[in-house]
Amino acid sequence: MMIIDGRNNFGKQLLIDCRGRTKYSFAMRNRINQKEKLMFNSKVTFDYEPVNESIYTFEHPLVIKQTDQFINKTKDKEIFKPINAIKNKNKKKTALVVSECWHRFSELMPVLLCYAAYKVKSNLLRHYIIQVPFEELGMRNANEIHHVLFADAQKLMNIGRVKVKNKIKSLVFLEKSFHQNDDDDNYTLGLLLGLEIPGQENIKTILDCMSFDELVAKRLSKTKFFQIHQSIEIEHIRLNTSNFLRFCKKREQKKEFMRGFENGLLFWEKFWLEVALLCE
């Protein structure tokens, strides 16, 4: 089940996703910890340690309500409409273009996320931001830097690579977005959530686009890159939503957070439109 497709109870979906439908009430009764939930969703065992959270857990009513609101705002943008309209026209070209653009995005992300962690004004904020770039950079394993894992998956398509023009404009827009409002931490937190919120749909879409035949689909879905990302995006959304709840209490702070969030979504609209046009 993809979270982004649902407008209903996000918290319930999280638990269903992570524990399986029949385990939902068990999860509620036993208040299983975050790590256990995330591991349950993974077909492979990987050494994943989320941030410790004692307040804004998956079950917290404010996390559930707030995430629903953010997801509904995201769904209204129809970010994936252009790529969905074109992805089946020339499957091999789509696979080549999408994977090349995603590789560029994936290579850039740790740079921008580390910059976000650098520029905020407190170590407490930095603590909650640094988790995601730490994961992107392979956590404690240099062989698991995400953009390298992605390149490994890309090779399994076995159709070479395509040259995409030097500058992907939407990525330039994203870099600029990170340098805007440098003195406002609320904006930065909002931008980070905007980047994370379509995470699961992003992973589903790149897997779909790269899977130009059944054999490749099978190979790709077994890769560490896809296994990890099918499991952890859900925690990234919770983490970034908890940043909103924890740090943005005043009206002005919320307003700035939403400015960042909207810019994150605007990036995704631009990115998927640009990728779709390159696939034509």
Ligand SMILES: [Fe+2]
């Ligand atoms: Fe990643």
